[in-house]
Amino acid sequence: MENAAGDFTKKLNEWGKAKTPFFFLVDYQFQKPQAWKLDEVIPDGILFSLNGFSNCNAGLRDELPEHIRFEKHPPAFEEYQPKFDCVLGHLNAGNSFLVNLSVPTPIETNLTLKQIFLHSDAPYRLLFGDQFVCFSPEIFVRIRGNRIASFPMKGTIDASVPDAEQVILSDFKEAAEHATIVDLIRNDISMVAEKVWVERYRYIDRIQTFDKTLLQVSSEIAGTLPTTFNGQYGDLLKKLLPAGSITGAPKPRTLEIIQDAEQYNRGYYTGVMGYFDGQNFESAVMIRFIEQQDNGLVFKSGGGITALSNAKSEYQEVIDKVYLPFSYVPHAVL
Template sequence: MNNRIIKFNITEIKYRNAAKIFDTIDRGYMPSILTGNGPQDISKESIIGLKPYIDITIKDPTNIWEDLRTLNNSTNFHSMPYPINRVGAIGYISYEALHTLEKIEKQTVDEYEFPLLNWIIYTEYYYVSQENCKAWHIELKYDKEPVITGKNHLDKGFKVHNLQPDFTPEEYKENVVKVQKAITNGDVYELNLTQGVKGSFEGSPYSLFKKLYSNNSAPYSAYLERKGYTVVSNSPELFLRCDKNLVETRPIKGTAPRGTKKNEDDRLKKELVKSKKNQAELYMIIDLMRNDLSKVCTYGSVQVVTPKRIETYKNVHHLVSIIQGELKKDIDYIDLFKATFPGGSITGCPKVRCMELTEKIEKSSRNLYTGTIFIMNREMLNSSIVIRSCVIKDDKIIFNSGGAITIDSDPKEEFEESKIKLQSIYKAVEDENNI
């Protein structure tokens, strides 16, 4: 397979927010945008992909990782001048790809059909550097002509009806108790428990993205139109970021709501920092992620750069850690994914046993939720954990929420925390009344 760039044109344009650029251009068929706002050391760049050159969707689990390696190695973005070397394939890996890495019996129910992997390279990109306040339009010609065409989604508002969670509040609390029994029995130390929410959807998925982005843009906001479905993500969490052989992950563990007044907000933030439960959650996941990275990084290079810091968003405060390492010379990004996927912050510890219990306790398959959305080429990778996200498919909307359960968890508080994490999605749905 050869997907090499043979000609290119780079035009510097007036600097604007990427979401504003995306809103004013002809987006065409199956566009993508990866953008967001947040701490300055996270929200450095945004990418828009337009006019697909090739769209690869994989449902067969047989060779998913080798197929991804072949696809990534077929491109030459990395050898192009800046900013072409900062763009690449845009896609995702479903959480359900875990079954290709571990022998875990699938027991959750697939409420809808969803691919394991999607990978698209485009003939046009917009690259926006928030760090340097500059923007470029990139036009690419490959060794073959693109053949993908279709209709774009119109921006016409949206409505959501009949939202139904997988579990009642009491059932969710009972599931928390089940996890705590597993902890008491020594099966796990901490488990990330989630549930799905489903409803009917009318109108434009892009309108939902705009509403979410304007209400509460997160560092890893994403909008991916695909054939037959759309992904809208408002994730605050970095999974893996790589620049050549340098790798970084930033797991989130610990959440508190924002206060309505400054003194209340400051109090909630301090309580989060001092919380022994949240600190225990975070440190367990730090150890898990260090262990995962150590499988593919040079000896002694994996370091916890920042053990704990607060990141504040419109609705919540989060506890975040920063871990870095240096990949071994014979390791590529697909090896890195295989060593770390799914992210430890959304499984629990120990990872494999947590994923086994999750299959027994949760009802609906997670599909893309807690998987990863990425942009990558052979020398650059940026990927998020897919949380605070929706899939719109067949006139239905599906999203999920949850949190880490420890022996100290209060079932009622865990249920309330899962609701807080969905606040931005529910707010967007409540605000939109007209199509």
Template sequence: MLTHHFTTTHSPSTLTALIATHRPDWQVCFLNNNHRPVIGICPKTAWHIEFDSTFTAHRYDRHTGQSFAYATTYSDWQKELIAYGKNLDCPSQKDEYTHGLMGFIGYDISAHELNPTIGIKKNQPCAYLGHYDVYLKKSDAGFELFGIDVGELFFNEIKNDLADLLKETLTQPQLAQFNPTWQKQDYTQAFNQTQEYIKAGDTYQINLTQKWQADLANLSSHLPNLQHHMNAPFAGYLQLTNFELLSVSPELFFEFYGENGDIHLVTKPIKGTRPRHANPTIDDDLKNELKNSEKDISENLMIVDLLRNDLGKYAKVSTVKTPKRFAIESFKNVHHMVSTITAQLNNNHSLTVLFGSLPAGSITGTPKKRACEIIHELEIAPRGAYCGTMGYMNFDGTGIWNVLIRTAQKSDKTELWAGGGVTIKSNLDSEYQECTDKVGAILAVFESASI
């Protein structure tokens, strides 16, 4: 392993934005990793998955600088990734990225796997994973650059380029004006249809979402400001050719960790939301209202049961536990109700569990397949990456993955979505307001456009 220390006062999000601005060819990937940030650059191998009636993998090789395309499927790509990493070394370091894959798997590709009639967003990747053998981690007074089994000449080139890049200043972010693609009457129609499906017994809960849209030159210059204001534990950013993904997600999908030779798993689904308030007394009242809400508790319980069922397919007998139910966790702009589920995996690979459990139950509803079908029918367009997952998987099967909520994606236009779980007890105005509460603080940052 090669290493080099850089002294700088830049935050991880600022350094990521500088790389994205000045070295877009590096395919930078930033993961906040529950406040243990890592920045991947210059992947050795990378897979872009695109869809145009069938799935095509574009596999890039850094050594040749070339990529080649071939037909694939959701399950075949998963098998290829497992085979690729099977014999690659992974230094041991708990709860950290050390050597593996970083990137995202979008909502559309996994929902399409449940039902092939579910649409996939065109003109952008529906998934991407890169083997990042060069990466940066925050250290005292700066960053540490790591190179795993890379040539010294290549490592020194990256080191020198980074030294030059740290002298650059970040471009002022562009003022953004997001417009909703649904008006209140559009949401009302979809909400009412959801209620009809619930009454008919098709579903118990649907995570109904809506989209805001803007014209932006880039997302990277907004990353430092957004992360500063939101302080999201599972934030992430990825830059590819003609595509950016910027997430300030508070939600953990899966954490895979090793213990006594086995892989264990933690998932923390979020269901139940109240806005924060500047007045501490009112803020406490909102928090207690959520804590005692029968509707939110039942909504959370449905998703807990769904995830326990998902994990039961991959866990050792009697190891799926729910050590914490309905805990209230407070974030910058909202209070959330969060439960915790744990399991010990059987002989399945961690990637098999990840692929097989997508999309996350907290952003679909129950039962999952029927919920995805109803979402496809009612929402205005495919979700793309939104409500998928972003994170890393080390080659030893450890890793951390978020749920891609509070997430902007940019291809031609920039899209930002928000939603919430609709049940038989839901109130139209409250659910509509919940969408606004979730997205409001993010919109305010984009619209202020100051570092």
């Protein structure tokens, strides 16, 4: 596994220095990173559309069934509670300030992974053959010239809640959680940048699903890369991953807590996907993630836990994040 990570890092450093365009993805534990030059043949079944940068026809659409079925079967609250309690115990002991706890939710649908990819209304999408599909709203890092920026999302609410924007922005727990992530990302960016600042703090993104609209709170943290950077994208990813928004703080100890609490393999979920076009580098966190497993489809989702968190509220957030990002679907059956 170390060789895979080392080879990947070396390749991206060489391609970045030579300004060779590439596409890449990295799993959560950096054990199976993959990358392809864009002048190579990317394996059949791998389709991506990353904020307009794509290897598929934008107008391509598989016809949808007349009636769409999407059923979620989340674990019972009694199954979620021990995981939450494990995290809370570590938080109360001072081992972490924030832990992102995720769980797998079995789902049933009459859609294929390819249909979900093609019809998803999300800025960052990836179809990885018959293994998984991802439709992420969250940028990881974006590099334009010598400016690097990260856009962590932390805080979600159903837009139908009365005064939803004011409710989420004034929630003390959500504000504390968001501040912790911004501080973590600022520290992470400072490992690769000479100057770091918060460009925007706690602004609202609207996420459309086919049965509701969600509001998510984001911030923008920016920095200036040193003149010695010279396209070392492999080294940059190695320093910054895994993403702070899907782990917590402090990161090393929190990674151990996540493994202790979750007791399942995230795989490529919460990893990172992205591209370099020869000038610009852009990447996204692989959240909103459906995976084909032996027993059927699983939707992996999670949320940030702090010492102020309420178990039932966090459980509900995990369920709310299990959705298809279709802006309009007639005859949907939930």
